[in-house]
Structures are given as structure tokens and as C-alpha cells.
Amino acid sequence: MLSDWLQKHTPRLVTPQCHLCKLDKLPSDTHPRWCDCCLRLFEPTPRCQRCGLTTRVTVAQCGECLSKPPPWHRLYCVGDYTFPTARYIQQMKYADKFWLARDLAKLLASRVEHPAPLITSVPLYWRRYIHRGFNQSQLLANYTAQELGVKDEVLFRRIRSTASQQGLSKSARLHNLNNAFALRKQDVEETIPSHVAIIDDVVTTGSTVYQLCQLLLDVGVKRIDIYCICRTPEPSG
Template structure:
């Protein structure tokens, strides 16, 4: 509530600019100008794995043959411009104001949100170095826009691992073995794991396995970007 009042006060006292191009917003535009908003138009995807498809489908051929551990994946788009630029600005430029704008867009694409959101946890050593967990910040914003609860400490990363960037799928899976644990049991059977980028799905798969083992029955993945399959080879 206080956040929204502060935001409204700032908007009324300074010119409103597009979060992407920086040009003034027209009357009725919010966060994005009409031109930049077109970058975030939905594209046909497999609802299960989240990969882009020629047409929308509940499950692609790969998911029918070897389904992921989660049930649905919702994202804003592929790991490409302008999302790559904005995520880089958040993670390395500390431009945290982008998170709420992106969360608002992502929330619109989720028809039946999970009652509980869980961010992908960060190891404490990485957290001390960076000072924040972008997945936790995104979870808080999504929780507000979707009107559901979140628990940011239920999942815990107990082993510090090398960065996943540059690793192939098998290397990513091996890198994350026994890296996570549960601090407590989830109070519901339907949860959503929140992250900024899903690449091969290795990280969220490890978390799904933990949750399924303690009785969670339905798991969604909410992320800003889904890396195209050709990048995952």
C-alpha cells in the first residue's frame, strides 16, 4: 500500500517515461509506450516446457515423450532483446524499478496463479557478494500483482556452486546435485517457483524434485525469460 502511494506521488510530480526507450508516455500509457510494449506480445509456446513453437500447444512432442517435473511454465518471452538488456540492468546495474514493471506484465499471462510463490534461492556467499536475490525481488512483485502469498525462505541453497552460465545441460545438472534443501514443508499442494531466466530447466527441476518428494502435487514455473532450445545444446 505504501509502495503504491509513493509510486503515485512520484508519477504525479515527474514526467512519466517509457521503461525501455525513455521517451515520454502518452495519456493512458503505463510503464511502456505503445511501440515498446509490442516487444512483449505473447508468442506461441508449449504450455508445459515454455519453449516457443509454431503454434500454441498444451504439450509439445518432447514433453509428451519426456515431460518436465513441473506442470506449466509462464514467461514474458525468449532470452533476447529487450529482456536480456533489462535483466542485465537489474542484476548488474541495480535498476530494480524494472522488476515491478516486468512482474505486472508477467502476471497478466498467468490465468490461474498458484496460491504460493517460491523464489529460486541464492547461496549466502553469493548473496553477500551481490547484495540481493533478483528472484526474491521478482517473487515479491508477482505476489502483489497476483494477489497470492509468497515464502522466500522455504527453499534454501546449501551448497555454493560455480555459475551455470556456459555449462551444457548435463554439466548444469551435475553442478546442482544436492545443492538445495527445504527449511519447512509447503502448506499447500500447488506452488510456483519464480526465477528470472530458465535455460535448461536444471535448477527448477532440482527444486521440483524436492517439492514433489514432500507431497506437492502441482508445480508452475514463473520466469521472465525462457532460453530458446538452440542455446541449450
């Protein structure tokens, strides 16, 4: 009977479930998407605060950054490109689950201690944007800015298509992206603050954000931070 079906299934319809373990969330759970138990899978690990790579203990700069510092000052991330963060990145980008950007941005924003007054994003080439229907980095910038109470603005455009970065070495990635980006406005130096954050979903070698940093430094930006969901080291070999 209908009354029996409603009695059996109504609690399941109205009780929120953890998106990861599928168990009922408790009223005490702090995140709208995950239960507190699964939320521990996203807990931060020790990293170099400059490049974002994992270290045995948290340090301001690792040995590599001391000898050859990147053009940015601080990198904030949720974790490496492993379970469960990699799963959500893949679902967001390739399964059209763009709404996951809000939940990932909430996690990212909780890591940022000193927000930049302006957040911008890595641009997509127009053909890829049309194919995907959205720019995941721009969505992350929108939601992260909302969480942090700062401004977000699209500062860059991609002026040429490039081959996939996957499988390329660091030097090949840099060459592949050479002259691939430009600032959207020529008079950007008159309106841009001295502290800017660039957001991307995944940072591996840093080749993409390196190119964007150079554009900002050229117009007088003094401090650049990188925000990302995953900071993954370059594959060995």
C-alpha cells in the same frame, strides 16, 4: 534567466517518458514504465505451455514434453532472453537496478491465467547474496505475488556454492546442482499447499528448477508451475 530555464525544462521534468524509447508517454498508455508502442515488444509468442519453449502455434505439450515431460505442469514467461527483456534482466542483476523487478513482475503476472496460491523463489548462496545485496528471484516473487493477490514464501535454501551454469551442457548443469538445495523447514509438508509456483529470472535448460521441483514433489506437492521472465532454449553445440 531562471524563468526561461524553467519554462524550457519543466515540461520534461513532469511529463513521464517511456523507459525504452525515451519519448513522452501519452495519458492513454497502459503501463507506468513503457509506452503502448514499446509494450508491443513484450507481446507473447506461441509456446509449448508445458516447457515454455517457442513453437509454431501454442500447444498444451510439444513432442518432447509428450515423450519426456518435465516435473512441472505449466511454465509462464514474458519472452526469450533477447531484446528488450535480456537488457532489463542484465540491468537488474548486474547494474543494481533492483527496482526493475516490479515492472518485470507486472508483465509476468499479466501472463498467468491460473495463479498458484503460493509463489516461492530460487535461492542464492549466501556469499552471492551478500555480494549482490538482493535475490532478484525473491524480489520477482514478492512483486508477482502482490500483482496476483497470492502468498509468497521462501521455501528453499542453497546449502552449497556451485560453479556458474553458463556454458555448461544440460547434463553438466544437473550434476553441478546435485544436492545444492534443501527445504528451509522440515515440517513444510504440513503448511505448503498442493499447488506451488517457483519463480526465477531466466530458465534455460530448467536444471535449477528441476532440482527444486523434486524437493516439492518429495513432500507431497501435487502441482508445480514455473514463472520466469525469460525462457531461453539451451544453446546448440
